[in-house]
Amino acid sequence: MIRAAPGLVVALMALPVAAGLAGAVLPAFGYFPALGGAAFSLDPWRELLAWPGLGAAVRLSLFTGIGATVLSLAITLLIVAAWQGTRSFRVVTSLLAPLLSLPHAAAAFGLAFLIAPSGWVARALSPWATGWDRPPDLLIVHDQAGLALIAGLVMKEVPFLMLMTLAALGQTDSARRMAVARSLGYGRVIGWTKTVLPAIYTQLRLPVFAVLAFSMSVVDVALILGPTRPPTLAVQVLDWMTAPDLSLRFTASAGAVLQLLLVLGALAAWVLAERLIAARGRIWASQGARAPGWDRPLRALAALPTLAIGLGVGLGLAGLALWSVAGLWRFPDLLPQNFGLRVWTDQSQQLWRLGGTTATLAGLSAMIALALTIAALQAGATRAVGIIYLPLLVPQIAFLPGLSALGLWLGLDGTLGAVLLVHLVFVLPYVMLSLSDPWKAWDSRAGLVAATLGAAPWRVLLAVRLPMLTRALCIAFAVGFATSVAQYLPTLLIGAGRVGTVTTEAVALAASGNRRLIGVWAVVQMTLPLAVFALALALPALLARRRRGLRVT
Amino acid sequence: MTLTLDSLRISRGGQPMVALDTTIAAGEVLTIMGPSGCGKSTALAALAGALPPGFKMSGRIYLNGRDMTDLPTHARRMGLLFQDDVLFPHLSVAGNLGFGLPRGVPSRDRQIAQALDAAGLDGMGARDPATLSGGQKARVALMRTLLSAPQALLLDEPFSKLDANLRDQIRDFTFAQARALPVILVTHDLEDARAAGGRIISVTGEPLH
Secondary structure, eight states: OTTTHHHHHHHHHHHHHHHHHHHHHHHHTTOBGGGTBOSOOSHHHHHHHHOTTHHHHHHHHHHHHHHHHHHHHHHHHHHHHHHTTSHHHHHHHHTHHHHHHSOHHHHHHHHHHHHSTTSHHHHHHTTTTTOOSSOOOOOOTTOTTOHHHHHHHHHHHHHHHHHHHHHHHHTTTHHHHHHHHHHTTOOHHHHHHHHTHHHHHHHHHHHHHHHHHHHHHOSHHHHHHSOOSSOOHHHHHHHHHTOSOTTHHHHHHHHHHHHHHHHHHHHHHHHHHHHHHHHHHHHHHHTTOOOGGGHHHHHHHHHHHHHHHHHHHHHHHHHHHHHHTBOOOOSSOSSOSOBOOHHHHHHHHHHHHHHHHHHHHHHHHHHHHHHHHHHHHHTTOOGGGTGGGHHHHSOHHHHHHHHHHHHHHHTOTTOHHHHHHHHHHHHHHHHHHHHHHHHHHSOHHHHHHHHHTTOOHHHIIIIIIHHHTHHHHHHHHHHHHHHHHHOOHHHHHHHTTTSOOHHHHHHHTGGGOOHHHHHHHHHHHHHHHHHHHHHHHHHHHHHGGGOGGGSOO | OEEEEEEEEEEETTEEEEEEEEEEETTOEEEEEOOTTSSHHHHHHHHHTOOOTTEEEEEEEEETTEEOTTSOGGGTOEEEEOSSOOOOTTSOHHHHHHHHSOTTOSOHHHHHHHHHHHTTOTTOTTSOGGGSOHHHHHHHHHHHHHHTOOSEEEEESTTTTSOHHHHHHHHHHHHHHTTTSOEEEEESOHHHHHHHTSOEEOTTOOBOO
8 A cells, every 4th residue: 555655645636737738728728518619620729819908917917926036036035145144144044834824815914004004004194194084095905906816925935935045054054165155255145145055955946836836826815905906816816716707718728728728838948948047146156256345235234024023924914813803993093993793603503514624624634635745755655756846837717717618527526525535635735745855864774673572564653754754744734724715716626616625715704895704714614723733833742741752852 | 492594585676685594593693784775684684574665685584394484574673773772651660671571471470570680680670761761772672672581583783882891791691591592693892702602704694703
C-alpha cells in the first residue's frame, strides 16, 4: 500500500487537472454534446472576442497579477535582506503562521472594510482633515485600476513568500556568505542581494510562479476588492459559467482557455525577465559596489510595508469583528454607539450548519492528505515532487469549470464526496510542502537504532518517526485544514450550490454590502483555521512539556 | 556465539573500500581503525543491514552459523551504538529501555529495573532522557541495546564524544557488560583500540600495531 502511495499522489494531482483542462478545451471549440455542441467550431471564440470588456479584463488580469507578484516578491526580499538576524525579524517571522492560516477572503474583507469610504481610515481622518461628515462617494474598493485588489493580494502573498524564503535560507550557507560579504565591507542589503539571493532564488522560483498564476486568476479576492465593470477575466468567466443561459458555457470555456494561455504567457515572460536580470546582476555583483550607507534607509523602507501589512490585517480583522456586533454606527464615529448579538443569533442556525460542513471537509481532507503525504514520503517519493505544484500553477478557473462539467456528466456534482476530492487536490500540495522538510531533517539514526533493537519498519514509523515529528505533523494538518477552509471556487463549482461552506457564504455576501452580515461570516471564516492552528501549536507543546528533547530551539 | 565475515567486500563506484575476512568469537573485541572517510562506519552499517545508497557489497555475514546477509536490520539481532546516544526523545528512560525489550518477555519491569541498577541509574526510569548527563545517556543507550538481547555488538566510535575521565569509565563499563558477545569496535583513537584488548586491523584487514 505504501509503495502505491507516490503513484496515487501523482494521479490525485494530475488527473483532475488534465480532465478539467480537457473539459475546458473541448467546449471552447464548440464540442459539448450535453449542451447541443456536437461539432467543433470557432463560435465560442468569436463570442468571446465580441465581448466589449475583453481588452480591459485581460489588461486587468495581467496588471493586477504581475503587479501583485512583483510587489510581493520585492517586499519579501527587502524585508529579509534588511532585517534577517535581528530581533524584530524574529517577531515578524513568529507572526507568519497565523497570517498564512488566514483565508484570502477574510483578509480581503478586512482590507475592504478598512479602506472603504466609510471605513476606519476615512473615519480617523474625518471630519478634521477631510471635512467629510458623511462617507464620500469615492470608488476606493473595486477601483477601476485594480489597486485595492493588488493590495489585498500582496497582504497574503508576502507571508507565503517569506515562509518559502526562510525555508530556502535554511538550506543554504547564508550566514557564511553574509559573513564573507560583510568582512569585505559590503552593506547588509547589498551584500545579501549579491551573495545570498542568487543561491535561494532557485528554490523560490516555483512558489513565485504559483503566486503569479494565483494572482492573475484569483476569483474570491477579485469579487471582494476588484473592479466590476468590467471585472478581471477570471471573474467574468465565473459569471458566464454560472449564468442561467447555458449557451454561455461555451464562451466561459473559451475564456478559461484564454486565462490559461495568459498565465502561461506571463510565466514565460517572467522566466525571460529572470534571465535578463540574472545576466545584468552578475555584472553588477562583480563590479564591487558595496553601498554600506544604504542599509539605514533601506531598513526604514522595509519597515513600511511590514507595518502596513501588519496594520492592514490586524485592523481589518478587528473591524470585521466589530462590525459583526455593531448596533448603530454613525459616520465619523470611531466606535459604534451600541453593541448587540442580533446578527449572530439570526444566523446561528446557518452558521452551525455551514460551519459543520466546512470543518468536516477541512478535517477530512487534511487527514487524508496527511496520510497520503506520510505514505508517499515513506516510500521515498522524489519524482513526485515536481508534480505537486501542478494544481498550484494551473489557474483554478481554467480547469475547475471543465471538472464540474465532468462531475455533472458522472452525476457526482453537488455531493460532499466530490467536493472533498477536489479540496484534496489543493490541500495535498500544501501538506506535502509543509511536511517534507521536517521529514527529511529527521535524524535517520534513530530509525536505524530502533531497527537494530528489533523494530520492524512499520514499528519504526509508528513508534519512533511519527511521535518524533508530532509538531510537524500537527502543523501540516493545520496548513491543510486552513487551505481547505479557504477554498472558494472548487466548493462553488463542484458543490453546484448544494454544498456550501462559510467561505462560499461569505464571498456570496460581498455584493450585498451588508457589513454586519459580512462581519459575522468573515469572523467565522477566519476563526476556524486560526483555532486549529492554535491547537496545532499548543498540543505538541503540551506533549513536549516533560520531554526537553522534543522542544524546538 | 561467533560473528563471521566471509569475503566481505564493499566498494563505491567500482572503487574497493572494505575487505574483511575474519571470525570474532564471543567475548572478543575486534577493532577496526582508520582515518575518517576510510569506510569503517560504512562497514558497520553494512553489518547492521543498512548499507548507504551508492555502495555495493559482496560476501556473506554469519552470526552463530546463520547467514544474516539478506535479512533486514530488525531481524539480524546485531546491537549498534553510535558516538551520540540517539535516545528516543519522546520516551522516558524506562520507555527507551523497554523499546528494545522483546514483547512477551516475562517480568519486563524487573528487567528494566535491573538494567537501570547496573547502569547506576537506580529509580531514574521516569526521567526525561534529555535531562541526563552525557555519561548517564551513554549508559542508558548501552543498556537499551543489551536488553534487546543482541547476538553481536557493533560500536561506531561510541566513546569519542565523552570527556577524558568519563571515557575510561564508560569504556570499561561497555566492555564488561558485553563480555559474552562478539564485538566490533570502529575508532580512530589508538587509546580506545588498545583498551579494547583485542586484534586491531584496518578496513582492508591488515593487522595494525
